[in-house]
Amino acid sequence: MLSSIKRFLIGRPLKSNELGEQKLTKAKALAILSSDALSSVAYGPEQILIVLITVGAAAFWYSIPIAVGVLVLLAALILSYRQIIFAYPHGGGAYVVSKQNLGKYPGLIAGGSLLVDYILTVAVSVSAGTDAITSAFPSLHPYNVLIAVLFVCFITTLNLRGVTESASILAYPVYLFVLALFIMIGVGLFHIVTGQVPEGLHTPIGTPVAGISLFLLLRAFASGSSALTGVEAISNAIPNFKDPAPNNAAKTLAAMGILLACLFTGIVFLAYYYGISPMPDVTVVSQIAETTFGRNVMYFFVQGTTALILILAANTGYSAFPLLAVNLAKDKFIPRMFTVRGDRLGYSNGIIILGVLSILLIMAFEGKTEHLIPLYAVGVFIPFTLSQTGMIVKWNREKPPGWLPKLIINSTGALISLIVTVMFFLTKFPQVWPVLVFLPLIIYLFHRIRKHYEAVADQLRLSTCEPSIPIDGNVIILPVAGITHVVENSLNYAKTLSAHQIIAVYVAFEREDEAVFEEKWAKWQPDVRLVTLYSPYRSIIQPLVKFIDTVQRKASESNFKVTVIIPQFIPRKGWHNILHNQSGLLIRTNLLYRRNVVVTTVPFHLKK
Template identity: 80%
Template sequence: MMFPLKRLLIGRPLKSTELGEQKLNKTKALAILSSDALSSVAYGPEQILIVLITISAAAFWYSIPIAIGVLILLTALILSYRQIIFAYPHGGGAYVVSKNNLGVNSGLIAGGSLLVDYILTVAVSVSAGTDAITSAFPALHSHNVMIAIIFVIFLTILNLRGVTESASILAYPVYLFVLALFILIGVGLWNIATGTVPPELHTPIGTPVAGISLFLLLKAFASGSSALTGVEAISNAIPNFKDPAPKNAAKTLTFMGGLLAILLSGIVFLSYYYGVVPSVEVTVVSQIAEETFGRNFMYFFIQGTTALILILAANTGYTAFPLLAVNLAKDKFIPRMFTIRGDRLGYSNGIIFLAISSIFLIIIFKGQTEHLIPLYAVGVFIPFTLSQTGMVVKWVREKPKGWVGKLIINALGAIICLVVTLMFFITKFTQVWSVLIFVPVIMFVFQRIKNHYEAVGDQLRITEDNHAVPIEGNVIIVPVAGITRVVENSLNYAKSLNANQIIAVYISFERDEEKKFEEKWNKWQPDIRLVTLHSQYRSIIQPLTKFVDIVQHKASEANYGVTVVIPQFLPKKGWQNILHNQSSLLIRAFLLYRRDVMITTVPFHLKK
């Protein structure tokens, strides 16, 4: 049943030779890799206003210069990540840049932060999209968590079907969102130009506001910079582009930066001019759309596409997380299972892990976006800062042609990103303090995994000094529970191995059973030695493992190997297994980790 369901949901397996067909052109790549950055237009301006409203609505005019500062940072990031794309064309982004230029620990901080950030990308995006839906339909507000989880499951299935298939579907909502916002901004600006919007809704730019401070402005700037999350995703996903991949990735990044700048500027200006006040129940974009169009088709079109882009922004995480995980796994910092491609040539283990983790976060935070955004933003600005700093070190060390200009761009980006990061810690410490715990924990886990892989490699590597000693003989132990065809089948197999000795082991719970069984055995298999062990506490495992240890110790002195042949019968129907005690599985599980003991299971299939 599971196999047909898997084929229905995911599709037929793809051949490895079809990998080239899974590469993205610029149009599709923009849709799935820019959706996170573009979607942040829906909540980035709102974050600025939430800070400014603590003074008064009169302070909203400061959102204009703050937005200009965010655009300067955006420009620095776009120019910087273009340089990263060409300097590191195989992907990896901030992780690779930081590791190569600042050291392994810096790389692990960047990589670990981004892994967590992509999990947060899914949780934040889906939660924000759900908020947009419940803004239009307040009756659904109490079902936020369940709606968000359903969307995560949908996106997971879509991404398991492959990169190109998910991109083909997701491109339409993304471009519809861009179209909707262009219409909203265009009509809004027209209404302003024609005097339809009353000028008294907002305070004039430059109006003195009591209580405003540089600290508050920096706090608002840091909050507004959350609109830049996702900018780095393209540099991580270069391998997903069609050739020439670096050029296509760089063009896509530039186009995304231009779109983000236009949409962000438009929404910030409209929210200022309309005098929109942030609300828990209704988003800023929803209020602008309602003021511009009223509650008609265009309003619901904008709300619908906004909800879609916010939800589908999670797809940036689905695209970038598995590729970043591959880079970390290749360096042996996370399990190698993340390097394995699934049936549809995507890194399905990374996709599934991402989905489970994000659902966990949605449940823990109850789908409340405002609690996730600060943690989400600081998680991406740490890698921003490290990658910019790493590129500064690279230019100073290598000094290629035109390196001074590149150095200035990266140094400016590094300074601004550092300021934003510090402001998040200073102003939102109660919401982002967990970063100070999970980053060291992740680094510790990374190093333990790395140490394990290195230890395994050292022990498995063949050298002149560690050749395996040839085994000169073999002792076979066969645990038996009775005189049956299953046991007979296992004994015949054991005899075929030409062992030096075969020992059948019977564990009894009653003394009378031992004598009766020994008599039956001697008549049935007189050539096979039988050892009976009495278990006072009715345990099979304890006496058997103790006996195996004794035999193994004596056998090692003669350079003999010890093999435990385990009889096991398999019912015809899978559900029938629960009707049996599965002693063979328990024995195998306990003996599997015994040193220098080989384990062989001899199955006997029942036919009815």
Template identity: 75%
Template sequence: MLSSIKRFLIGRPLKSAALGEQKLNILKALAILSSDALSSVAYGTEQILIVLATISVIAFWYSIPIAVGVLFLLAALIISYRQIIFTYPHGGGAYVVSKENLGENAGLIAGGSLLVDYILTVAVSVSAGTDAITSAFPVLHPHTVPIACVLVVLITILNLRGLTESATILAYPVYLFVFALFILIGVCIYKILTGNVAPTVHHPSIGAPVQGITLFLLLRAFASGCSALTGVEAISNAIPNFKNPAPNNAAKTLILMGSLLALLFSGITFLAYYYGIAPKAEETVVSQIAKETFGRNYLYFFVQGTTALILVLAANTGFSAFPQLAYNLARDKYMPRMFTIRGDRLGYSNGIVSLGIASILLIITFHGQTEHLIPLYAVGVFIPFTLSQTGMIIKWVREKPAGWLAKLTANLIGALITLIVLLIFFITKLGQVWFVFIFLPLIVILFHRINKHYEAVGEQLRVYNQLPAIPVEGNVIIVPVAGITRVVENSINYAKSLTDQIFAVYVSFDREDEKRFAEKWEKWQPDVRLVTLQSHYRSILHPLSKFIDTVEHKASGNNYRVTVLIPQFITKKSWHNILHNQSSLLIRTYLLYKKKVIVATLPYHFKK
């Protein structure tokens, strides 16, 4: 039944040979990997205006030069990540760049920041989209958390179905959002050029003097506007998901994403300034622009509907990039090896499921009100931004390839700006981002502990020719028995086929029972030695363990190995198991952790 449900939700398994069919072309990759970056257009301008509103409405003209600064940083990041794509075509982005050029810890900080950032991406995006849904339907407001959790589950299932299938479905709302905003911007500009703007519209003149404006506040507004750049790095992490030639296709997708982001962000920022729009708690900036342009007609609701969709689907960038980054970390032995395994539909299913679970836990913990996590979300992006840019600077200085000075200049400018933005976040929003100073070191320590474990395991598993194997002269088999049954008979016969050194062990709770069982055994299996153990505290494990230790100690001196053969009956129906005690399971679990003892299970299947 569970298998049927799985097949219905996820689809039939794909052959490994079909991996090439699961690669993304440019249009699908743009939809699935750019949703986070493009969705930030819906709130990037608003974040700038919120800071400027603390001075006065006249200060809103500063949004134009601030937007130019954000676009300048976007250009630097696009150039940098394009270089990263061609230099590191196997993916990994900031993690690989930082690890190779700045050292192991820098790479782990970048990787850990991005992993946390992708979890926050899903939680914040879905919560924002849920807010848009409950705003349209206030009756649903008390159910915000369940709605958000259901949306995460749906997106998780969609991604488990495979890259191409999820990209095909998600491409429509992403491109509808882009189309809707281009219509909005185009109609607005047409109205402005033809003089059809309402006479009540008023905006401050560019260059108008503003009382109380400071450099610190402008930098804070700039840092807030840089939230529009979240998700830019996702393409460089997911290069292996592209069709060949993967680096070329990834680079083209990155440039397309950067161009769309620049056009939409600059268009929304200009229109917000021109219409003199101020941020409101009850209505977004995009909503106000659409209402000024179209009124509350079907075009207005088209813009609002596609905006709500893109905010929810921005989570999909996390689902695309998190599994690939987790794969790179697991391949380098910093995360569990399960993250390197492809699922039925050839995606890294364990990474997808883990991201979904972590996001749901975050939504439940914060009751769907994750907006105060946005500064932490932005910091999680700008740490890898800064580290990757710095890593590329080191690489160009060290290798000096053709044209390295131009590349160095682009990365140097990008590194300085991202570092300034990062410092501004830490200075102005310390109360909201202090947690990064705790969880990042903890994540790096965890990565090191995992790596240490894998290195220790590898060292113990390697075959050294100079180390002689310990000879095994024979085998002693211990068979725990609970009575005289077909199951026990099956186990004893199997043990006899392997060796004549057999001990049947019976644990009794009283003397009379012990005596009766010994008499029955002598008549039934006189050629197999029976050892009866008395348990005063009704424990099977304790006396059995002591006996096994005694036998193992004597056997090891003669180069004999001890095998504990546990009889196990298998019921015809799984629910029948709850009707029987699970002593064999307890014995097996306990003995697995004993050194130098082999634990084997011999099943006996019931027919009814």
């Protein structure tokens, strides 16, 4: 039954040689890898105005030069990540660049930041999209968390079906959003050019504003730079592209940069020209759409596609998180299970873990994740800074042909990214201080996992590990609960082994039961030694384990191995297991970590 449900939700398994069919075209990759970056234009320009409004609406004209600064940073990031794509065509992005050029720990800071950021991407995006839906239908507001969790489950399932299939479905809402905003910006500019919008709605550029300061402008710039989150996702996901993967990834990155620049510039300009002020209950995009179209079909088209892309922006996390996890797992910093492909050739473990952690975050914050946005943004700008600094080191070290312009691009990007990161810490410390706690913890966890893998490899390596102690014989211990076919089956198996001795062990809770069982056993198996253990506290495990330890100590003196054979009957139906005691499971669990004790289960399958 479970297998049928899995097949229905995920689809039939794919052969390994079908991997090429799961690669993305540029059009599909642009949709699913750019959804996070493109969706941020819905709140990035608004973040600039929220800072500027603190000194008055007259300061809104500063949003234009601030937007130019954001575009300069965007250009530096796009050009930088384009260089990273060709320099590191196997993916990994900021983690690989930082590790190879700055060292292990800067690489782990970048990798850890991005892993957490992708979890935040899913939680914040889905919660924001859910808020947009429940704002339109207030009766659904009490179910915010449930709706958000259902959306995460839906997107997780879609990604488990495979990259191509999820891209085929999710591409439409993304392109509809881009179309809706381009129509809105185009109609808005047409109204301005034709004089349908009064000029008095905004303050002329260059108007002196009391109370403005460089610190405030830098703060507004840092807030507006939140529109650039997700730019790095394409460089992490190069292996998902059709061949030639680096060329296709670079073209997709350029297309994303152009779209993001156009949409961001258009929204900032319309917000300035219309004199839009940020409001607690109505977004800037909503106000622009209402001013441009009125409350007609186009207004609701813009709002609907905005809500959709805010939810689907989570898919960027699902595309980039598993591939980043693969790179970290190959370097033994996180569990190896992240390198395993699932039935549909995607990295299913990474997809599932991302979904589960995102759901936990949504539930912990009750779907109100707006306070996580600064943390979400600073989690991106730390890797931005590290990756571009890594590229600076690379160009200085290698000095390939044409390296100087590349060095200038990366230096510009690194400097601006550093300024934005510092401004986040200075102006939003109450929201971003957790990064100073969880990053060291994550790096420590990475270190412990790597240390474990190294210790395991050292102990398993034939050239370095201690020589195996020869085994001269085998003592078999057979716990028995009665005289049954299950015990008979296990005893027959034990007799086929080259055993020095077979000892059946019976744990009795009453003295009378002990005597009765000894009498029955003597008649049934007189050639097999029986040891009865009286347990006044009705514990099977404690006396049995104590006896096994005693036998093992004596056996080890003669280089004998102790094997515990556990009889177990297997019900015909899985749910029947809950009707029986799981004594065998408890015994196995207790013996598993004991040295020099081998545990073997002999199943006896029931027929009805």
